[in-house]
Each structure stands twice: as C-alpha cells, then as structure tokens.
Amino acid sequence: MLITNIIRFFIVLILQLLVFNNIQFSGYVNIYFYVLFILLLPFETPRWLMLISAFLLGLTVDIFSHSYGMHAAASVFISYLRPYVVYFIRSKKELDVGVLPTIGHMGFSWFLSYASILIFIHHFIYFFLEVFRLNDFLTTFYRVIYSSIATIIVIIAEQFLFFKQRK
Amino acid sequence: MVVNGNRHQSAVFSSFANQFGGKIFTSYSSISDYFQLKDINEQLSIENVFLREQLHLARIEKNSAYFQSFVSIDTTKLIQGDSAKPLFDYISAKVVSNSTNRQRNYIMLNKGRKHGIRKNMGIIGPSGIVGVVFRTSEDYSSGISLLNIKQSISAKLKHNNELGTIIWDGISPLYGELDAVENYVPIAIGDTIVTSGFSHIFPGGEYIGTVEEIREIPGKTSLYIKVKFNTNFKKLFWVSIARNLNYEQQMALKAIKLEN
Numbered sequence: 001m002l003i004t005n006i007i008r009f010f011i012v013l014i015l016q017l018l019v020f021n022n023i024q025f026s027g028y029v030n031i032y033f034y035v036l037f038i039l040l041l042p043f044e045t046p047r048w049l050m051l052i053s054a055f056l057l058g059l060t061v062d063i064f065s066h067s068y069g070m071h072a073a074a075s076v077f078i079s080y081l082r083p084y085v086v087y088f089i090r091s092k093k094e095l096d097v098g099v100l101p102t103i104g105h106m107g108f109s110w111f112l113s114y115a116s117i118l119i120f121i122h123h124f125i126y127f128f129l130e131v132f133r134l135n136d137f138l139t140t141f142y143r144v145i146y147s148s149i150a151t152i153i154v155i156i157a158e159q160f161l162f163f164k165q166r167k
Numbered sequence: 168m169v170v171n172g173n174r175h176q177s178a179v180f181s182s183f184a185n186q187f188g189g190k191i192f193t194s195y196s197s198i199s200d201y202f203q204l205k206d207i208n209e210q211l212s213i214e215n216v217f218l219r220e221q222l223h224l225a226r227i228e229k230n231s232a233y234f235q236s237f238v239s240i241d242t243t244k245l246i247q248g249d250s251a252k253p254l255f256d257y258i259s260a261k262v263v264s265n266s267t268n269r270q271r272n273y274i275m276l277n278k279g280r281k282h283g284i285r286k287n288m289g290i291i292g293p294s295g296i297v298g299v300v301f302r303t304s305e306d307y308s309s310g311i312s313l314l315n316i317k318q319s320i321s322a323k324l325k326h327n328n329e330l331g332t333i334i335w336d337g338i339s340p341l342y343g344e345l346d347a348v349e350n351y352v353p354i355a356i357g358d359t360i361v362t363s364g365f366s367h368i369f370p371g372g373e374y375i376g377t378v379e380e381i382r383e384i385p386g387k388t389s390l391y392i393k394v395k396f397n398t399n400f401k402k403l404f405w406v407s408i409a410r411n412l413n414y415e416q417q418m419a420l421k422a423i424k425l426e427n
Contacts, residue, residue, distance in 0.1 A: 018195055024268040024401065027340060063184040064191070065266070066273040066309065130270045131316065131337065139338065 001042060009057060012037045017064050020154075028146045032071075034061055035122050036155050038079050039115055042100055043086065054079035067130065074125040078118045089113050103159040111159065116152055123148045182304045185275070189307030192263040193277060200404075207404045214293040255370045257291075257407040258282060263307070267340040267400045272312040274298055278408065279306045289362075289369040289409040295397030296320070296362060296373050297406055308408075313375075314340050314400055321366040322375055325359040327352070333360070333375055333394065340400050342379060345392040350383055352390070360394055367417045369409060 016034040023031060038054050058072030065071070086101070089110065103111045123144045131140050200207075260276040278284050280303045290297040290310045298310040298318070311318050314335050322333045322345060331348040345360060358378045364371020380393035411417070 017191075021266065024266065027268045027338065030268050064188050064264075065269075066184075067269070067271070127270075136337070 005037075005041065005053075008037055008040065009053065013057065013060055016061055021065060028143050029150045030143075030147045031150050031154055032061075032119075032123065032126070032147070033151065033154055033158075034071075035075070035078070035119055035151065036158065038075060038082065039118060039155070040101060041079075041082075044097065047083070050079045050082065051076055070126055070129045073129060074122045077125055078122045081121060082118060085114060085117050089117070103156070104163055112152075112156070115155055116148070119151050119155070120144070120148045123151065182302075185279075185302060185304035185307050185309055189263060189275060189277065189279075189304065192275060196261075196263050203402075203404060206402050210293045210402070210404065217294075254413060255409045255411055257409055258284065259405060259407050260284075260290075260308075261405055262403045265312070265400070265403050267312075267314055270316050270337045272314040272400075274310045274312045274403070276300075276308050276310065276406065276408070277306070279303050279308050281305055283410065284308045284408060287368055287414070288411070289373075290406050291369070291373055291409055292398045292403055292406050294399070295375055296369060297398055297400070297403065299368055300408065312400065313343065313396065313398070319346075320369070320375070321363040322360050323363040324348075324352070324354060325361045325372075329354075330363055330365075331360075331392070341395060343376065343394045343396055345378070345394050346389070348390050348392055349388055350390050354378060354381060354390070354392070356381065367411055367414060373409075 012034045016032070020031045020033045034057060037057055038050070041050055041053070054075040055072050058075035059069075061071040062068055099105050101111070101114060106114075127140050127144045127147070258278055260278040262274060263277050264273075264275040266272045266274075274290065274297065276284075276290070284300060284303050286301055286303065288300040290300060296313065298312040298315075299320070300308050300310045302309045313320065313333065316335060316337045318335060320333045321330065323330050329348060329352045332346045333343055334346050335343045348354065356378050360375045360377065362369040362371055362373040362375060374397045376394040376396040376398075378392055379395040380391075382391040382393075384391050
C-alpha cells in the first residue's frame with residue numbers, strides 16, 4: 001500500500017508537470033490532476049503523513065510552475081479537510097479496513113461528491129491566491145468552476161480506466 | 168509566502184528551483200523540440216524576411232541625398248560623438264518552459280549568469296517583445312512574461328510617440344491593454360505600438376502589438392485601448408535577450424537623489 005502510494009506520488013507529479021501543465025485552453029481551464037494523489041490516500045493514513053505528503057507534492061508542483069507556495073497551501077488545506085468531508089458524506093456502508101476511496105470500492109456517486117467538494121475547494125484557494133485580489137471576482141470564480149469541472153472529468157476518467165472492483 | 172517575503176530565502180529557493188527545474192525542462196524539451204521543428208522554421212523564415220526588409224530600408228536611407236548631406240559635413244559625428252556605439256547587444260536563448268494559462272505567467276530560458284544574463288534584461292521574440300528577466304541561476308534564467316498581471320512595460324504609439332503603459336488583464340493571451348493614454352490623443356484601430364525606449368530594459372521601437380479596440384471610459388480622461396499582441400505566446404521557441412550596455416551607468420545616475 002505504501003509502495004503504491006509512493007509510486008502514485010511520482011506518477012501524478014510527472015503527469016501534472018509534463019502533460020497537464022502544457023494543456024493550455026483559453027486560461028479558464030487549467031487541469032490540476034495531481035490532486036488525485038491526495039484523494040486516493042487510504043482512509044487510515046495518519047493525519048500528519050497526509051499533511052506532509054500533500055505539502056511536498058504541492059511544493060514540488062510549485063517549484064516547477066513558478067507559483068511559490070500556492071499549490072502547497074491549497075493541497076495542505078484539502079488534505080486537512082479530507083477527513084471532515086469523508087465524515088460529512090459518509091455512506092451507509094461501514095468503512096472496513098482496507099477500503100479505499102475509489103470508484104471501485106465506494107461507488108460512483110460517493111466518489112463524485114467526494115472528489116467534487118475537495119477539488120472545488122482546492123481550485124478555489126489556488127485561483128484566488130494566484131490573482132490575490134478581489135477585483136474581477138466573477139472572472140476568477142468562473143475560472144474556478146470551469147477548471148474544477150475539467151479536473152473532475154479527468155480524474156473520473158482515470159478512475160474508470162484503472163477500474164478495480166472490490167473483491 | 169516565506170519565500171516571497173524574505174530576501175535570502177527567496178534568493179536561495181529561486182536559484183535552486185531555477186537550476187533544478189531548468190535541467191528537467193531542458194531534457195524534456197530536447198524531446199518535444201522535434202515535434203515543433205516546422206513551427207520554428209516558419210517563425211525563423213518570417214523573421215528573416217522582416218530583417219531583410221529592414222536592412223534594405225536602412226541601405227536606402229544611408230545612400231539617400233539627405234543622409235549624405237549630413238555625412239559630408241560630418242554633423243552626425245559631432246552630434247552622436249561617443250554614443251555612436253551600440254546601446255544594446257543581443258544574446259540568443261531557447262525557451263525551456265513557458266505558460267500562458269495562469270494569471271502570473273513566467274518563461275524560463277536556457278541562458279544564465281554564466282552567459283552574462285542578469286536581472287532586468289528584455290526578452291524579445293521573433294515578432295515582438297516577450298518579457299523581462301527577473302531571476303537568474305548559473306545556467307538558466309526566468310523572465311516575467313508580458314502575460315502577467317504584475318507586469319507593465321513602457322510603450323508608445325509608433326506614429327506620434329504618445330506614451331502609455333502596456334499591461335495585461337489576465338483574460339486572453341492574445342490581447343493586452345494600453346493604459347494611461349489621454350482621450351485627446353489621435354489614435355485609430357490598427358495603429359502600431361512599440362517600446363518607448365525610456366525603460367533601460369528594451370531598446371526603443373521594438374514591436375509590441377496593434378490597436379484592436381478603443382473605448383472611452385465614462386468619468387475618466389484616459390482611454391481604454393485593447394491591444395493585440397504581435398507575439399504568439401503559445402508558440403515561443405527561440406528568443407533574444409537584449410543586454411543594455413550602459414545599464415550600470417544608467418542605474419548609478421538613477422540612484423543619485425537630490426539633496427534637501
């Protein structure tokens with residue numbers, strides 16, 4: 001489990017930096033695929049490990065995109081919020097040991113609401129830190145919405161491509 | 168935030184990030200380059216044609232009777248004196264990373280301190296200006312692109328030398344805004360905008376863009392002027408860095424403050 005997550009850390013990083021950072025639609029649609037790593041961490045990951053790994057991930061993305069600290073801030077914030085979101089949208093099913101927050105294990109509708117909440121918060125923080133002003137609030141807000149939708153679509157597509165049904 | 172607030176941390180971090188990021192991006196772009204060869208060639212040939220035209224015009228001017236009359240009485244030498252030596256020279260650099268989709272876009276080049284690059288040098292693309300160098304490491308340098316909401320560059324209208332400032336509103340990578348032009352200034356759609364040459368970053372007369380739209384802002388004496396950039400920021404491969412040869416002198420003069 002640990003190894004899988006370490007490998008995933010590097011895979012999302014490489015995909016983000018070399019593929020998704022180069023996809024440049026209009027400026028309204030920026031895909032931040034690396035959030036997937038934080039979304040897919042196992043439920044029983046200790047809090048401190050989650051925060052630290054999210055920080056390292058965000059900081060590495062920052063280094064390569066000249067956005068010192070913005071990705072790190074947004075990532076740490078959603079990894080902090082994650083347990084509360086999981087509690088908030090908990091399904092009737094008990095969370096057994098070994099259950100992962102993926103479509104295969106938790107079902108599509110659970111994953112969709114879980115991913116949308118966290119991705120929206122992440123993008124909201126990131127885009128507002130990036131402009132760092134409340135002028136043109138709506139423009140920035142549209143940017144948040146469109147980018148969130150794009151990221152959610154890509155992440156859900158990834159989930160279906162590498163679908164693993166729970167045994 | 169720590170990094171942007173403190174000088175030392177900022178310098179160490181950015182130098183590390185520059186050097187490390189530069190290496191990774193260079194090896195990446197050495198692969199992706201092959202897919203862009205067609206575009207690169209096209210840009211180069213267009214730039215060549217443009218430069219050849221200018222060379223031709225310069226020759227005509229030099230041979231004209233008007234110019235010759237000056238040369239014969241040697242006035243040019245009298246006026247220009249020592250300053251006849253060039254004010255800028257250029258260093259060719261390759262773009263290793265570039266973005267257009269953020270609010271603060273940066274551009275990374277494969278030349279650094281080792282090649283004589285320092286802060287506040289202008290970056291000029293094949294069809295117009297691109298940005299200004301703001302951080303350097305040993306082998307790489309980072310520039311603030313024109314597509315950055317914090318960037319502003321001194322510009323003028325080519326036909327009447329009316330001054331303004333080029334800024335970017337963060338929306339489209341194709342269009343910028345020419346700020347601070349008063350509404351009595353005669354201006355028309357399609358007018359060319361060039362660098363003013365007053366900024367010690369760019370030489371004067373470098374292309375920026377053309378006027379796309381003019382609108383009066385109610386209650387203000389300045390116009391809203393939408394500018395279409397000459398540079399295609401999505402296709403930037405090779406650029407030249409303009410090095411101001413009198414930079415130190417100009418900075419020293421600027422640093423002198425009036426006593427009392």
